[in-house]
Amino acid sequence: MTSIRNYVPFNENVEVQQPYEQEITQKIVDSMARVNKLMYEKYRHAIRDAHAKSHGILKGELQIYDKLPEHLSQGIFRNPKTYPVIVRFSTAQSAIVPDKMSAFRGMAIKIIGVEGQKLLPELADAMTQDFLLVNYPIIPTGTIKEYLKMQEGLESQAQNGEFVQKIAQKAAVGVQNVLAAVGLADDTNQLSAPGPHILGDTYFSMAALRYGNYVAKINVKPLSENIKELSGKKIDEKIIDADENAFLTKIISDFFEKGTAEYEMGVQLCTNLETMPVEDGSVQWPEDESPYQPVAKLIFRPQLSYSPERRVYADDVLSFNPFHCLPEHRPLGNIMRVRKLAYETSSLYRHHMNVQPLIEPKTIEELPD
Numbered sequence: 001m002t003s004i005r006n007y008v009p010f011n012e013n014v015e016v017q018q019p020y021e022q023e024i025t026q027k028i029v030d031s032m033a034r035v036n037k038l039m040y041e042k043y044r045h046a047i048r049d050a051h052a053k054s055h056g057i058l059k060g061e062l063q064i065y066d067k068l069p070e071h072l073s074q075g076i077f078r079n080p081k082t083y084p085v086i087v088r089f090s091t092a093q094s095a096i097v098p099d100k101m102s103a104f105r106g107m108a109i110k111i112i113g114v115e116g117q118k119l120l121p122e123l124a125d126a127m128t129q130d131f132l133l134v135n136y137p138i139i140p141t142g143t144i145k146e147y148l149k150m151q152e153g154l155e156s157q158a159q160n161g162e163f164v165q166k167i168a169q170k171a172a173v174g175v176q177n178v179l180a181a182v183g184l185a186d187d188t189n190q191l192s193a194p195g196p197h198i199l200g201d202t203y204f205s206m207a208a209l210r211y212g213n214y215v216a217k218i219n220v221k222p223l224s225e226n227i228k229e230l231s232g233k234k235i236d237e238k239i240i241d242a243d244e245n246a247f248l249t250k251i252i253s254d255f256f257e258k259g260t261a262e263y264e265m266g267v268q269l270c271t272n273l274e275t276m277p278v279e280d281g282s283v284q285w286p287e288d289e290s291p292y293q294p295v296a297k298l299i300f301r302p303q304l305s306y307s308p309e310r311r312v313y314a315d316d317v318l319s320f321n322p323f324h325c326l327p328e329h330r331p332l333g334n335i336m337r338v339r340k341l342a343y344e345t346s347s348l349y350r351h352h353m354n355v356q357p358l359i360e361p362k363t364i365e366e367l368p369d
């Protein structure tokens, strides 16, 4: 294991403001907001600017491991406590498209019962903290400059009316190729390739965050044998054919009729800002220089994972936001900083248009069954 003296200490200088950062940020968020308005007109219901479609909403527990060494015993991971969590599984498109159109998948985690002042002033006293993860180790558009190019491309397709099909197809080809290249998906290279079982994926923060006295990326990977077995496993063709729109929802519900799933949360600490940059999220931090080290276990017991009440609560009432956290887990780097305005804008619009309150739960009982 890497010796503690090699971990880069957190200080304000690990982040470096980029040229024209504010202007680029505003352009990205304005473009996303215009697309989101088009989506509202399409559905007459406001959806998320990204990760619009949910597939499962789970009640679970996060058990922080006991006796973590000093370098891992940071922020929320300082005490061996068990927290209730709400998890929303999603796919990344900013439109509601058939599940058969492959895309990055999201795992948003809301931890309940977290003491201490939170980073966002409007949520400073909330008893929650969020982690947002995607089933890929890096963000390919790892700087705001690159992200803006991609976003402008998406918007021009949205304007010409073929948006839904085109982004879905682009996502399918692009994602399938990158996932296949790292062995996370099959290599069919088909537009309609649906990807492997959603519960068997490993999910990553993709970009850096503060980890108390250090700087890290985090992940959540399958731990119990029944979940490890699903990693890379093709989804049964019969299930896909039976409902191309919603088979991801079905395979999650089927699993949790009787199954219990365990995942492990891990932390990859930065040991070198050259090879593990904070300001470029497209660089994969080498695991031979610093492996993911386990810090907690996530457990989900049998439950109804997609009741109508749960869907409405998770899609329309809740928001997950990477900046809703203890200051010790603040997101870092320009691709993270842009998210501050992006999530606020998307969430405010959605809540306003759907006339829904934005609620941070105080207890897990607030999640409907």
Ligand code: HEM
Residues within 6 Å of the ligand: 028, 032, 047, 048, 049, 050, 051, 088, 089, 090, 105, 106, 107, 108, 132, 133, 134, 139, 147, 204, 205, 206, 207, 281, 319, 320, 335, 336, 338, 339, 342, 343, 346, 347, 350
């Ligand atoms: C850097 C890695 C990133 C990860 C791991 C990530 C992950 C996620 C996840 C899991 C969700 C779904 C949250 C939910 O279930 O409510 C989400 C939503 C969203 N993401 Fe990201 N994302 C990333 C980068 C970005 C960037 C760079 C932007 C924009 C510039 C962005 C904009 C959004 C927006 C607007 C939403 C919807 C927020 C809402 O309406 O509540 N994300 N993201």
